[in-house]
Amino acid sequence: MISVNKVSEITDYQHYKGEPIHVHSIGTVHQIKIKDYDKFEELHGWLLFEKEDFNIESENHTLFELICASCTQNATLAQNVEELIKLVMKVDEIDVLIDHVGSAITYKGGTLHSGNYETFRELVLKQAVVHKEPRYKNEHMKKWFEMKKQLWAKEKKNDIDLIAKFTTITTFSGRSMDDLMDYTILQFEFEFDRVNRIILFERNSHVIGHGDVPSSHFAEKFDIFRNPYDDWFRKESDVNIL
Template identity: 30%
Template sequence: MSTSLIFGRGQKIDGVGLVKPITLNDYDDFLEKSSVLYYSMAHFGDEFKAQFLLDLIVWGLNQEELVTNLTELFKLTISEKVTFFANSIDDYGFIIDEMNLIDKNNYDQVRSLIMHQNLMNEQKVYKDKLVQEWANKALEAKNRKGIQMTFEDMLSTVSVYAGKHYSELGKYTIYQLQSDFNRIGKLIEYDATISFKCAGDTKSPLKHYAEHVDLFRDPNDDLFVSQDKLKGLNQAMGN
């Protein structure tokens, strides 16, 4: 297993250059600009499946703000010098330097890597509008019932527990922060279980404090009690 993410190293893409995970110092800017990455082929329907995703975003949605956000996003993750050009509907892209360019042919690879490095999950899109509305309501209900926790709460937890100053945490990547935060949770859970067992508890399982934590698991995968029920609902609606 590669250690590039835990050490915050970037990954090179041929024709693009080194793509780097953002640091928390740039988190606010990244959060504002990166929402465009959530657009996937699933948002455009089967009739557009033969098209390039970047074509659909730039020309299909035709929103200048999206192009601006992509430009600024690439500046944060690849190079400080990124310029968008459009000579025609077929000749356009984001120039990085004389050797590197992001266009419709490599955008999907760049998008996938940026999302992976910064723990962004693909949005679930359902073909049927009623199913999509039901899924959105289920997600809202889950968020209301769940633990209210912000990104800032994770930062303060790691700062206090690990004794790290916020200026140091500012150099962390999202992956590093999530890794530390989840590991702290495992350590606290382990210590608590040991205390319970010393008090006579024989039922609580003792999980190792260093067991694997899957940071790429989509927290919304368990949104529905049974995926079979959702599948059945889709089938009943003719999807």
């Protein structure tokens, strides 16, 4: 098991191996496996919260403090926070502490607080291949983004769900669904993407004809962590709102 201070210290191969990673002050973080996919989907929404999502004066509070404060008012949120941390940290119980000093969530082997929450959030979302949507204060940008997202969903044929990915991998590899249950979400997504690249390579090879080589080799490196929204534009000034 490797030990790091920041997510950037972890190599792609270390992510891919799926082994627990010890993060300084946070503790040992475990990747989500496919068998727990449904549970993770149900629980992880609070990791996508930003300060503007709270109806609380946020100027003098960190995002983590706002989440902890909201847990005292929202039983569903409190349960989701507790269950996700138990799932990721492999602990049986947690304690949420809120006082004049600040907020903290303690558990066996570590503590979450304002100083390390962003590292925790980044690691869990990255290893589950969950991409955060960009946030905009400009109302025109917000409307543009929602329109763009709807068009993108249609273009990408957003019906490639978990079942479609399972059947693609099992049909191509000859393995059963049970064989894949102990894969991490990241390993599963890597394999699905690689299978697609192999199929596309073989198809292009036949189309191009003998003696020619497709421009992209099926085994070339790809960035599975790349946020698809990054391809839309680099910054707000790249978009002209009419």
